[in-house]
Amino acid sequence: SAVISQKPSRDICQRGTSLTIQCQVDSQVTMMFWYRQQPGQSLTLIATANQGSEATYESGFVIDKFPISRPNLTFSTLTVSNMSPEDSSIYLCSVQETSGNTIYFGEGSWLTVV
Amino acid sequence: GEDVEQSLFLSVREGDSSVINCTYTDSSSTYLYWYKQEPGAGLQLLTYIFSNMDMKQDQRLTVLLNKKDKHLSLRIADTQTGDSAIYFCAERRLQKLVFGTGTRLLVSP
Numbered sequence: 628s629a630v631i632s633q634k635p636s637r638d639i640c641q642r643g644t645s646l647t648i649q650c651q652v653d654s655q656v657t658m659m660f661w662y663r664q665q666p667g668q669s670l671t672l673i674a675t676a677n678q679g680s681e682a683t684y685e686s687g688f689v690i691d692k693f694p695i696s697r698p699n700l701t702f703s704t705l706t707v708s709n710m711s712p713e714d715s716s717i718y719l720c721s722v723q724e725t726s727g728n729t730i731y732f733g734e735g736s737w738l739t740v741v
Numbered sequence: 742g743e744d745v746e747q748s749l750f751l752s753v754r755e756g757d758s759s760v761i762n763c764t765y766t767d768s769s770s771t772y773l774y775w776y777k778q779e780p781g782a783g784l785q786l787l788t789y790i791f792s793n794m795d796m797k798q799d800q801r802l803t804v805l806l807n808k809k810d811k812h813l814s815l816r817i818a819d820t821q822t823g824d825s826a827i828y829f830c831a832e833r834r835l836q837k838l839v840f841g842t843g844t845r846l847l848v849s850p
Binding site: 628633658660662669670671672675685717719721723728729730731732733734735 | 833839
């Protein structure tokens with residue numbers, strides 16, 4: 628199975644700042660995604676990270692707030708911009724293996740905005 | 742509706758079987774997944790089932806799928822205290838996973 632590393636694992640951020648989360652996979656994967664899990668809630672898809680082109684965002688999420696990069700098949704970044712306390716969440720990177728069926732998640736990046 | 746629904750809480754005794762239920766919404770979903778989330782951790786993929794199957798067994802885990810009723814269940818045999826966690830079902834709509842609300846399983850000794 629794919630091994631996914633996310634950095635940072637946890638951070639406490641000041642209101643108004645931005646933070647970039649990195650996701651590294653140990654093998655080439657077809658799809659990479661970013662999800663958000665707000666405290667005590669389920670997971671919601673933010674966007675699909677597309678290699679070499681702009682990410683595809685879900686309703687309610689915009690590029691200015693959550694810019695995403697995917698320069699190659701094994702790496703992606705998510706930036707949470709101009710943070711407010713409402714952005715305090717777990718942000719999870721997810722990958723779909725080339726077989727197309729298995730979908731794995733990283734350990735998540737736990738952000739607290741103060 | 743759009744929601745994938747699960748009961749919020751399940752409590753069992755060690756050694757009993759646990760059954761976690763899920764009702765999904767999209768009859769065209771191709772795969773359905775079960776994930777486990779322990780405190781302070783990410784999501785661990787437990788198993789998944791293709792939508793044209795009605796059962797899948799993997800060691801202590803049995804997944805049952807009733808496509809007509811859009812009902813999915815996860816049975817954990819011989820439940821252990823280490824199985825205490827939140828369990829999420831998810832339906833795959835094209836490339837996107839839509840998650841249920843999560844069921845918190847508490848296993849008491």
